[in-house]
Structures are given as structure tokens and as C-alpha cells.
Amino acid sequence: QAIVWDEYLTGPFGLIAQYSLLKEHEVEKMFTLKPGRLPQADVKNVIFFVRPRLELMDIITDNVLREDRGRSPQRDFHILFVPRRSLLCEQWLKEQGVLGSFIHREQYSLDLIPFDGDLLSMESESAFKECYLESDQTSLYHAAKGLMTLQALYGTIPQIFGKGECARHVANMMIRMKREFPGSQNSIFPVFDTLLLLDRNVDLLTPLATQLTYEGLIDEIYGIQNTYVKLPPEKFAPKKQGEGGKDLPTDPKKLQLNSAEELYAEIRDKNFNAVGSVLSKKAKIISAAFEERHHAKTVGEIKQFVSQLPHMQAARSSLANHTSIAELIKDITTSEDFFDNLTVEQEFMSGIDTDKVNNYIEDCIAQKHPLIKILRLVCLQSVCNSGLKQKVLDHYKREILQTYGYEHILTLNNLEKAGLLKLQTGGRNNYPTIRKTLRLWMDDVNEQNPNDISYVYSGYAPLSVRLAQLLARPGWRSIEEVLKMLPGPHFEERQQLPTGLQKKRQHGENRVTLVFFLGGVTYAEIAALRFLSQMEDGGTEYVIATTKLINGTTWMKSLMEKLEPAPF
Amino acid sequence: ISWSIKETASSSTSSLEGRDSSLQKGSSSYAAFPKQVSSYSLSSLFKGRNRLPSLQSLSDALSDTGVKNYAPELRRPKAEYKDYSNDWSPKDTVRRMQRGKVCSLERFRSLQDKLVLLDEAVAGHDGNVITAVLIFLKRTLRREILFRELEVRQVALCHLIHFLKETGEQKFLLDLLRFLDRTEEVALSQYREHLNIQDVEKRREFLKGCTGLPFSAEDISHIQDHYTLLERQIIIEANDRHLEMAGQSEIFRKYPRKASILNMPLVTTLFYSCFYHYTEAEGTFSSPTNLKKTFKIPDKQYVLTALAARAKLRAWEDVDALLTTKNWLGYTKKKAPIGFHRVVEILQRNNAPVQVLQEYVRLVEDAETRLNLATKYKCHDVVIDTYRDLKDRIQLMAYKCKVERGSAEEEKINSILSNT
Numbered sequence: 010q011a012i013v014w015d016e017y018l019t020g021p022f023g024l025i026a027q028y029s030l031l032k033e034h035e036v037e038k039m040f041t042l043k044p045g046r047l048p049q050a051d052v053k054n055v056i057f058f059v060r061p062r063l064e065l066m067d068i069i070t071d072n073v074l075r076e077d078r079g080r081s082p083q084r085d086f087h088i089l090f091v092p093r094r095s096l097l098c099e100q101w102l103k104e105q106g107v108l109g110s111f112i113h114r115e116q117y118s119l120d121l122i123p124f125d126g127d128l129l130s131m132e133s134e135s136a137f138k139e140c141y142l143e144s145d146q147t148s149l150y151h152a153a154k155g156l157m158t159l160q161a162l163y164g165t166i167p168q169i170f171g172k173g174e175c176a177r178h179v180a181n182m183m184i185r186m187k188r189e190f191p192g193s194q195n196s197i198f199p200v201f202d203t204l205l206l207l208d209r210n211v212d213l214l215t216p217l218a219t220q221l222t223y224e225g226l227i228d229e230i231y232g233i234q235n236t237y238v239k240l241p242p243e244k245f246a247p248k249k250q251g252e253g254g255k256d257l258p259t260d261p262k263k264l265q266l267n268s269a270e271e272l273y274a275e276i277r278d279k280n281f282n283a284v285g286s287v288l289s290k291k292a293k294i295i296s297a298a299f300e301e302r303h304h305a306k307t308v309g310e311i312k313q314f315v316s317q318l319p320h321m322q323a324a325r326s327s328l329a330n331h332t333s334i335a336e337l338i339k340d341i342t343t344s345e346d347f348f349d350n351l352t353v354e355q356e357f358m359s360g361i362d363t364d365k366v367n368n369y370i371e372d373c374i375a376q377k378h379p380l381i382k383i384l385r386l387v388c389l390q391s392v393c394n395s396g397l398k399q400k401v402l403d404h405y406k407r408e409i410l411q412t413y414g415y416e417h418i419l420t421l422n423n424l425e426k427a428g429l430l431k432l433q434t435g436g437r438n439n440y441p442t443i444r445k446t447l448r449l450w451m452d453d454v455n456e457q458n459p460n461d462i463s464y465v466y467s468g469y470a471p472l473s474v475r476l477a478q479l480l481a482r483p484g485w486r487s488i489e490e491v492l493k494m495l496p497g498p499h500f501e502e503r504q505q506l507p508t509g510l511q512k513k514r515q516h517g518e519n520r521v522t523l524v525f526f527l528g529g530v531t532y533a534e535i536a537a538l539r540f541l542s543q544m545e546d547g548g549t550e551y552v553i554a555t556t557k558l559i560n561g562t563t564w565m566k567s568l569m570e571k572l573e574p575a576p577f
Numbered sequence: 578i579s580w581s582i583k584e585t586a587s588s589s590t591s592s593l594e595g596r597d598s599s600l601q602k603g604s605s606s607y608a609a610f611p612k613q614v615s616s617y618s619l620s621s622l623f624k625g626r627n628r629l630p631s632l633q634s635l636s637d638a639l640s641d642t643g644v645k646n647y648a649p650e651l652r653r654p655k656a657e658y659k660d661y662s663n664d665w666s667p668k669d670t671v672r673r674m675q676r677g678k679v680c681s682l683e684r685f686r687s688l689q690d691k692l693v694l695l696d697e698a699v700a701g702h703d704g705n706v707i708t709a710v711l712i713f714l715k716r717t718l719r720r721e722i723l724f725r726e727l728e729v730r731q732v733a734l735c736h737l738i739h740f741l742k743e744t745g746e747q748k749f750l751l752d753l754l755r756f757l758d759r760t761e762e763v764a765l766s767q768y769r770e771h772l773n774i775q776d777v778e779k780r781r782e783f784l785k786g787c788t789g790l791p792f793s794a795e796d797i798s799h800i801q802d803h804y805t806l807l808e809r810q811i812i813i814e815a816n817d818r819h820l821e822m823a824g825q826s827e828i829f830r831k832y833p834r835k836a837s838i839l840n841m842p843l844v845t846t847l848f849y850s851c852f853y854h855y856t857e858a859e860g861t862f863s864s865p866t867n868l869k870k871t872f873k874i875p876d877k878q879y880v881l882t883a884l885a886a887r888a889k890l891r892a893w894e895d896v897d898a899l900l901t902t903k904n905w906l907g908y909t910k911k912k913a914p915i916g917f918h919r920v921v922e923i924l925q926r927n928n929a930p931v932q933v934l935q936e937y938v939r940l941v942e943d944a945e946t947r948l949n950l951a952t953k954y955k956c957h958d959v960v961i962d963t964y965r966d967l968k969d970r971i972q973l974m975a976y977k978c979k980v981e982r983g984s985a986e987e988e989k990i991n992s993i994l995s996n997t
Contacts, residue, residue, distance in 0.1 A: 061705075063743055096674070096709035097740065144735035147704030182702050372919070375881050377844075403795060411874070414842040415803035416772060418796060422765055572772055 010054035011038040013047065013072070015065055018058055018091055020235035021122050021132050044068050046075040056087045058117075061095030070105040087113040092120055092151060120155030121554060124236060125268050127542075128535060129554040131155060132235075136556035137209055137528040138567050140175050141427050148556055149175055152527060153182035155554075156204070159523075164199030165504050166523065167511075170480055173208020173497035175527045180206060180502055187504065198510055201552070202520040205477055209528025211495045212472040213429055216564050217389040218354050219347075220533035221467050223284050224266070224277040226338050228532050228560045236267050244333040264330060272327045278536035280456040280464050281338060288332055295325050350382070354389060358469045359450045360441050363394035366404050374408050380417070381569075383409065385561045388429040393440050396433030419570035427568060428496070439494045446491045447475045462537035474537040477524055481541075481549040519550045529559035667694040674698075674706045682713045691718065692726060699732050707736045715749075724756040760791035768792075768800065777839055781807050802843070802872055809871075810839050810846060813863045817853065828853055832890075843872055844882060851886035855895065877914040884920065888927040896924070896933075917941045921950055935959055952979075957986040965993050 012031070014022075019041075028039070038050045042065065047055065057072075059065045073086060090098070094116040102108040121129040136148035156179070160166060165187075171180050209216075220229055231238050239261040268274040272291060276284050298321050305311045341347055353369045356362060370386050387405050391397050397405070406421055424430040444450055449470050451463040462478065463470035479488055485499065492499050524538060530553060538551040559567075665673065667690065670680050685691050691714055698710045711733060714723055727734040734757075741750040747770065754763040768787050774780040784804040792800055814837055820826045821834065838849050850865045857864035869879050880899055887895040900920065902912050913920050917940040924934055935956040941947040944963060951959040957980050964973040973990060980986040 093705060095705055097705070097712070097743075100709075100712060101744075139739075143739045144732070145704055145739045146702060146732070150702050150704060153702075178702070185702075371877075375878065375915075406795070406799075408878070410799050410802075411843040411872070411878070414840075415799055415806070418799050419765060419769055422796075570769070 010036055010056055011040065011050045011052040012036055013040045013042050013055060013057045015042050015057075015059040015091075017060060020237075021119065022058075024122055024124065024235055025119075042068055042072075044071045047072050052084065054085045054087060056089055058089050058091060061090045061093060061098045063098060063101055066098050066101045066105075070102065070107050073107045073110050086111050088115070090114070090116040092116065092118050118154070118158075120151050120158060124558070127539070127552045129155075129159075129552075130558050131556045132558075133556045134563070134567055137427075137559075137564065138423075140528060141210055142423055142568070146175070146178055149178050149527065150182060152525065152556060153179050153186060156183055156525070157186050159554075162197070163201060164197040164510070165506055166201045166204045167199060167504055167506050168203045169206065169502040169504065170203060170485070170500070171206035171502075172476065172492065172495065172499040173206070173211050173527065175208045175497075176206035177498050177500060179525075179527065180500065184502065184504075196507070196510070199506065200521060201523045203480075203522040205480060205522055205524045207473055207476065207524065207526055208497050209526060210428055211476070211497060213427075214358070214389065214392045215466075215469075215471040215473060215534060216529065216531050216559055216561050217385050217392065217429075218358065218466055218469060218561070219351060220465065220531055220560065221280055221282075222278055222465050222533050222536045223281050223335075223338075225465070225531065225533040225536065225560070226281050226342070227266070227334065228558075229562065230338060230341055232560075232563070233266060233532075233558070237263055237265050239263050240334065240337065244337060245330070264334075270327055272324065272331055276331065277532075278465075278539050280459070280467060281335075281342060282456045282467075284335055286457070288328065288335060291324075291328050292332075295321065295328060299325075350386070353386060355468060357386075357390050357393040358444075358466075360393065360444060363390050363440070364398060364401065364438075366401050370405070371408065374412050377412060380409070380413050381562050381565050384420075384424065384430075384565050384569075388424060388565075391430045394433065395438045395440050396431045398433055402430070402432060416570075416572055419572075420568070423568050423570060429568075443472070443491055443494055446488060447472060447479070449475065459540065462540055464540075465533040465537045471531075471534045471537050473526065473530075474534055474541070477522070477538065477551070478541055481520070481522065481547075519548060521550050521552065523552045523554060526553070526555040529557045529564055530555040531560055532558070667697045670694065671697040671701050671706055671710075674709060675701055675703045682710065685713075688718070688722065695726075695730065695733055699730065704736060707733060708740050711737050711740060720752065721756075724753055727753075728757060761793050761796075764790035764792045764796075777807070777811060780840075781811060805871065806843055806846065807840070809862050809868075810841070813846075813850075814838050816863065843868075843874070844878065847874065847879070847882045848886050851883045852890065855883075855887070855892075880914050881919075881923075885923055885927075888924050888929065891927065891929070893929065893933045897936075900937075911937075911940055913940075918943075918946050918950060921954070925954060931955060955979075958989075961986065961989055961993070970994065 031039075037052055038048075040048055040050075042057065042059065044067075057069055059069065069088070076084065076086075088111050094114065099108060099114065102111075121131055123129055131148070131151060133148045133151065139145040139148055156166075169180050169183070171177060220226060224233070227233060227238055231240055240263075242260060242262045245262040266273055266277070268277075276287050279287065298317075302311075302314055305314045349369055353367060367386070367390060370383065370390075373386070374383055387397075387409075391402075406418075409421070410417060421430065447470075449463075449472060451461055451468055451470060454461070454463050454468045456464055456467060461470065462474050465471065476485075479485065485492060526534070535553050538553055541547050542550040665680070667685065670682070670685075671694065674680050682694065685694050695707075695710050695714065698707045701707075715737070718726075727737060738750065738753065741747075741753070747766070751763055751766060754760075754766065764787070767790060771780055771783050771787065774783055781804070784800070784807055788797070788801050788804050790800075817829070817834070817838070821829045824830065832852070834853075838846055841849070847865060847868050850863055850868055854861070854863040855865060857867075859866045859870065861867060865879075865883060868874065883899055884896060887893075887899070900911050900913050901909050903909050917937050920937050921934060921941065924937065931954065934954050935951075935958060938947060938951045938954065938956045938959050939962075941950060944967065948960065948963055950956070951963065957976075960976055961973065964976065973994060977987060977990050980990070
């Protein structure tokens, strides 16, 4: 058969099934979904792997209608919805008259995709917009289903904590689903002690700030898609002697980044300023290792050296790659613009001058910097001020609309709805209280040997991760007042475990908490949670799940109105 | 030095490894669960099972292979897929729809039944099912009744609105929003449509209509500005195209336009106007001062934009005039609402000659910035004067090597050094 792929799905699927696996199942050809006629292929069956989206249905209709029915052999069509069938889509296909052309219409419930040993994502990029702008809870339903699957595999989670409206909905759905399937009580010893459900809108600040961990910066600058990153090729050209005239590669260099790569696992969550010393130490170790060959005297020693060679070569190539990446990042982080931007961000986060129009932002608008950068900054100011005063808000709005075009009023409206850029209500700014109580701004941050999660933003501790940290110890009772200032209810639920499965933690054994971010999570927050996991007397280890891996730019983009390009 | 060959495991989850064998790291072996599903379901769906009814699902394939221990709803008995009777209650209908079975909703004829069905769907949280029920209700209920019932069912209402937006049923959506008195949303929703109108005249007409919509107080002024701007742009575009083609205007000959001004943002339009129509009187639509007045462009933005435009044309006297103000005594003073370092930046970007740059570098207030800029752009006089004012002999002497031998600047340095 042949598979026609929705481009968006190829990434996530690549994480769980390689082409070789599909080939084993008689998949001969693969095509990308696009309008027009389907390419020639001598197959009996054509399967469409798509998300249940109406625009894609239009393309499929186009494909099907243009199929030459006279050709032989005739091809059969099938459609596989990921993650679920959509009656709306099928209705649409019916109205176009092509629904009958599909022999099989199925769904493949790919809810949570593993990205690493401690990270799962639904890769639902519209989840935040749907939940918070459109009050559409479908992605929450998928999240709940994903959690049910997780519990079927790893045992019922005895304790559920949550903060936020969406968290409440997901918890309710989970409890209801459990009730409706009484036979699902299984005898698996629970892996997770606690589930913490967090709404993204409980912490709107963190994704807006520029991440400063190694992985976070790679994502901010180059964008990590399904653990792959595309980088400018110049620094990766192999340096061969005597081939000076060789042309530089023009295709971007594609690298996979996950914890299977030893060096990457070591540096990914560090503050970028601490990466350089790790890389230089590694360089010395690797050089020394290669020098060993001169000391190998006996056959046994030589044999041992040779057996370790592939590993050393892999380590050396890994080091070369990351040294190049670090150089690329350093070019950006040492630029004046990056520094100025970061300065303003940190001023806002530490509560300085959040109530007046900021000169740097104005200058950037005047110089017509990319709109997303501007939006991140003004939203950051608004969140750090619990909303802007009318005069300040109007000023920014006016400048943005005059400089970038009036049609952006639609985006500004979305941002207001999401709570990112709004009027201050009641004349009160809660942020300083929240900041002080939760210790969100730490002046004495140590980037090289951190002792607190605030190292991931060089001073700012992600609010969401602080909440997780305080939940474990000493518990949320101690921050009741502050919790009330954050949007949405907070709650606790317990799920019954059959007797015999109740776990008694040994002394020194860590609890395991699954933190589910509803609406997106950044790599910096993941790094912060990993930091907590490996703290000596932390007591808790964290596994992270989310609807989508995001950074400030991709998140902002998902909230912007899709505008048609200007006609002329 | 020993290099371990075994699969790398990050230290934080080492204790999870024992019980967590199916979530292994490494690019080729992620969670066993999805992998197993894919290897069984796809092949068994398409290998020699083409004659099965279309409602056969994944779960059957799985149950045949005896895979157990998955989420409960994956192993349902075959019987559930046959529609044995037509008597499913609303609750059960919803249940079955949640599991992917296509149900006919036609038998729910009374309003009461339909509402119960809707409420059950909402309680089930499955957006797919809710939407399906709404499609049915939309088709079989009178609009007023549907709207009235949805007004008190927020979740269903949100779903319907989302559905209408996705399918592009603009008219229905606006009627619904008007019924709910969500007037601002109506306004914005309608305004959004302007993006689909390519023809400029039609777009202008459309925007004119938008100015009468119930926008919020803050937004209405922007919409009005949008309309006014497009109206002006159409006039300017028509005039300028005419001028260009006639070939008489020098500026258009020297700097032919690369793009039309239509649908450009306001600031871009101002730049264009300062570039091509700088000297025009306030009365014309294309004059910068007219734009400034009509759209209440603040001084700062105006000076910045005009500066950039005149600098591009290398019109240094215009730049000078922009930055000069006359006070009541008739004395002129150089003033910039944006900081002279920014002025210098803009001039330098347009390759202003050193003499011009120098004049403005001199006006930078902060000494350190002034020195940086002056040194960077080789404004020797300014450097020398600043070091002199700071009484920094050492730096002054050091700077001597940066100037040409025998030049006026060298002489100046020498004379300062010898006089103090």
C-alpha cells in the first residue's frame, strides 16, 4: 500500500515508527498530502494518515475526485484519523460526496508521544488556543484519555493535585472515565505517586521570557521539532586537509537531540554560560583518550583501545557538533540586541518599571523589529504588572497598529482574551506579592553550580515549577493566599487503590510525580524539574507530560490571527 | 579510561529503569505500547480483511491477537458494533458515539429528547460528539429555539461557535452572536472578513461599513483609522502612478517605486510620503504633515520616520531642519525627541558623510556613548574635543596615532597638549 501523510504527523510518527517498520508491513510508497492528483504508484491501497481537520478534508476530496477511475488497477482508499475520528470531518467528506469512496475509516489514538525517558507530549499545537480562547475542551478530553492509557500501563495514580480550570476538567474526566470502566482496575503496582495538573494560564509569564538553558536557547533560536533541529550548515562542513576549494554545503544540518547522546544529556539542561567549561573539559578528556594509543604497548592494551574506538569517535563527533552549536548560540547571546532584550525582560520580572511605557520596546517598534518579539515583551510587562493601565495599553496598541498594520487588532484581541495583554482591573498589582512569596526572583543566582531552579532564566524561577516544588514540600497549604491570586481553582483528589497495591515508600526512596502542563511547556521548565529530580534531599522525581512543547515564539504564533498576505 | 557501551541513562531516572522498561531512551525504541499497536493493527486491517464491514475497528484486530492489559475500551466485545436495536436512550447514544460508532440521531424528534441528548453529550466532554449533536440540532431545530437553548448552555455554545468559524458559516455565526448580544465579537468577526477581499475599492467600501459596527470604544478609532488610511492610500496610489508614468517628476525617475502603497501600515505610508512628497503643503492628501495631523502621529514617531526617509535621500539640510527648533527668542537649538545616538545610527546606516555625522555625534549627551560613536565613525574632532573636556591627556596622546600625520587634527591635538 501507499500512505499519504499529513505533514504535521510525520514528525511525531517518526518518533515511534521508522520507515523500515512500515516497509515490513508492505508500505511501498509514502507521499505528502497536497492538493491535485495523487502521484502514480502501483499499489492496491492508498491510506490517508491525517489529523481530523477540515482544511485537510478539502485536500483529500481534491485527491479523490481527481483520481482516474478508469485506470487499472483501481486503487482503494482508506483514511486513518490521528488521534481520533471526527464526525465533523466525515460529515464534510459526505457533503463533498466522497465519503463513500473510503472503504475503511479508522482512528489511531496517538495521544501521548514519548520524547524522552521522562517527557511525553501530545504535540497538539492548538491546545492552548482552543482551551483558553475558544473554550473548546477537546484537547483536554484527549489529555484525559492519554492519562487513562498511562494508568492502564503504569498503574492507577493515587493522588491528583491540580490548579486551573482545565486541570479541574481533566481530573473530572479522569474520575468519570474510571467510574465508567469498573473493569479497568488492574493489578499493576503504581509507578506514579502523584499527578499534578497545571493550566498554562496559571503561569503565563514563563513562556514569554527568553530561555537560557542550552536546549532552551537552541529551541528559541533554531526551533526543535520532534527532537530534531535544523542548523545553518557552514560550521558543520567537514574539515578535510587539502580540499580547500570544496564548496560549503547548502542544505541545513539536521541533528537529533535526545538523552541517548551522552554529552547532550549532560549539557542540555545547564545554563548556557556553564556549557563552555563542560565542552572544554570534554575536549581534554577526549584528546587524552586518543593519546592513549601511544601508551598501548601490549597486544591486550591495543585490543582494548581498538574496541573502545567507535565510542570515542562518536564522542568526538558529538563534541564537535555541540561545540559548533554553542558557537552559533554564542554569536547571538553576545549580541547587543540580545543583551538589551534580556535586560528589559529581567527588569520586568524583578518588578522594575512595569507600569510605564518602556523605551526599549518603543525603540524596537520604531525600528520595526519582528512583531512577535514586541508582543512577547509587552505581554511580559502586562503579566508582571497584573495588566497595564489604560494609557500605557493604548499607547502600545496604537504604536503596534500604526507600525505593523491595523489588521493586527485581531491578534491583540486574542491576547487580551488569553489574559496576556490586558487592562489592569481593580488598580491592584498582585505580581509583587506572588513574586515575593514564591521567591520568583533570585538575585544571587549561580549559573555554574546552581542551587535553585532560578538558574534556568538566570534569576527567574519558573512559577509553574515553583508550585510543583512547594507542593512536594511543604505542601500547598503554606501558599493558600498566593494560590487564590492565580487563576482557576486548586484541588486534590484521591483515587482508590486495591489493597495490597498501596505503596509504602522505603526510607530514602523517592516519590514519583507526573506533572502535566495543559497548554504547553518550555524546555527551561523541563530543565528546572529535572534539576529538582536530581537534588540530593529533594525527595521527588518528576516525569513531565504536556499538550505541546513550546517556546515564546511558537506559543505567540499560535495565538496570532492567521492573516492573508497583502494582495499587492 | 573506560567507556561504557550500555545504553546511556540520565541519572535522574535511574531508579525508574527497573520498573520503567518500556519507556526506554534511544531513538529506535520508544514506548512499547504504541509500537505494538501499529505492528498489529495496520497489517491486520489491510492484509486479507477487505471484506469486513466498514465499522470494524482497531480493537477487533487487537483482541484477535490476544493482547491484553491495555486501556479498557480497546477490548470491547464484537457485539457492541452491531446496531441491534433502535432504542438507545440519549445517554447510551452518546456513549456509543464516544466510542466511534456512527449513530442515527433522527429518532430524537421532540425538543425535549434533543435537549437531553445535547446535555448528555456535554456531560461526556467529548468535543467530537458534542459537535455531531450540534450539527443535528442545527439542521432540525428552528434557529430561534436553538439560540435560546444554547444561551444557557455555555459549553455547547462555545463548540457551535468554533464549528461555525471552522466551516466558515459567517452569516449563521453573526446571527448567533447578535442574538447573544456579543456585539464586539460580531464587530471583530466581521472585520476579519476584510482580509478575504482582494479588490482595493471593495475592501475600502467594506471597511467603511465596519466603522458603523459595535466595536469597543478603544477599538473603534483604530478601525476608523484603517478605513481613512486605505482611502488615502488609494488616492495617493492613483496620483503617484500617474506621475510615474508621465515621467516628469524627478524623484520618481531617480527612485522608481518598488511596490504599491496600498494596504501598507501607517508608518510605512508616512515614510513613503516623507520620501516622495516631503515638501508638499498640508492641504494635500500625500503630504507628511497631513498624515501626521489626520492620524495624530506623535512627534517622536514622526521625526524618526522623516529622518530615515530624508537620510535615505541624503538630504542633509532637511535632516538638519527636522532637528532644529527655534525658541521664542529666535535662537535655534538642536533637539531630537529620540536621542542623538539614534540619529547618528540612522545617518550612518545611510552612509552619511563624516562631516554630517560629526555634527550630531557632537550632540550626544552621554560622554562615553559620544566617545564610542565618534571613535567608531572616525569623527576625530569630536573625540579630541571630548578628551579635552574630560582633561584626559593620556587618551588624547594615544589618539594621535589614529589621525593622519600632518593633518589639521594632529595639529589640534598637539596644540591642546602643549597648552595645558
